[in-house]
Amino acid sequence: MDFFNFLGPTREAKARLEQHRLRLYRIAYAWTHNAALADDLVQETLAKALQKSGQLRDPNAGEAWLYSILANCYRDHFRRSRVTEEIDENTITHESTPEKESSEQQVVLKVREAIARLSEGQRQVVTLVDIQGLSYMEVAQILNVPIGTVMSRLCRARHALKDLLGDFAPRTAAEESKIRRIK
């Protein structure tokens, strides 16, 4: 595209990476439920990707590659801060707003709360498959686990989510408080 040639190759690479920012951010946010941390992780991911972009022959095949960098950054982040945070104990909470939300917003918050209750591994798999629409094989490569693990985690995650979310129609007060009592 002339537009990119005009900007030069480095800018082209940057612009291409920038297109992925929101998609990466979505996943990073789903993993951490912390906007600032998610933004940092995405920033780190894109910076690393830019450094290594020479290694990537096909720019269109780069998406799964970006997610594996993100997964590494995410893991490293918790490895660095292990003294204070253990991954498995890192129960993420959701900053819920008490104001009256639209019903769609309520659904959104409820689903995020349910996602926050999943184990680390399940959360990663279910978000990569559902939000990003990646194949099981890609997810296995990104997280560096066998494909069977991807399938069983996904299966357990969806099962747990189904139980946690129940049916949205009868939203009783009791049900609300049960789900609110997360941490």
Added chain:
Amino acid sequence: MNEQQKFSDEFLNAFVDDQLTPEEKAQVYARLSGNEALNRQICELRKVRDLVQLAYKEPPMPTRGMATLSVGRKIGLGVAAGVMLIIGGITGWFLHQPSANQVASVAQQAPGEDTPAKVLFHVSDGNTEHLKSVLDDVEDLMKHYRRSHQKSRVEVITNGEGLGLVLAGISPYAERIQKMQKEYHDLTFVACQNTIERYQQELGLTAKLLPGVVIIDSGVAQIMRRQHQGWAYIQG
């Protein structure tokens, strides 16, 4: 696999995520029609998946505003916005092309060898002639992909009057559709549950689908999901 055997949860999840081989998919399709429990199970899995998608469609942004690579925030955003505009423009262009051109342009998009081309045909018009031309287009596209050894996933989503295409006893092209399903395993015909319900209520008839047709909650929602996942849209 006999009638008593049940699919494992992993298997059904893989079906919902389109991760099965054509043969495995065929097993599920074969059992889908008339099996309400299985339909419900699949519907529930889809619902969970849709909810997860919905929950992160618009994640809260960091208060300081998103960082950008060193191009400088404003320029970076400008470029991103420009790129989005171009993408929007191209998408809009495709949407406004007459059908044949659309198919040609979509067919020419050549994703990487391993990434399947993903195309959805939206059928909402029940005119017989019109349906024929849609099926012609779908078949041409499938042939093209086969010839060029391009992996593909093609969905024909029917709603509104287009539902007639996949109704047993009503569809003028029942045999042709079955032949196409047999011939191309990457091709799926999809019916909208909302339309089916409306059809049953308004006409007091039971809607019977052609074998192998998949039911989804809402045709419109499915189209949005697919577009969100990067599928090309063709108005059939």
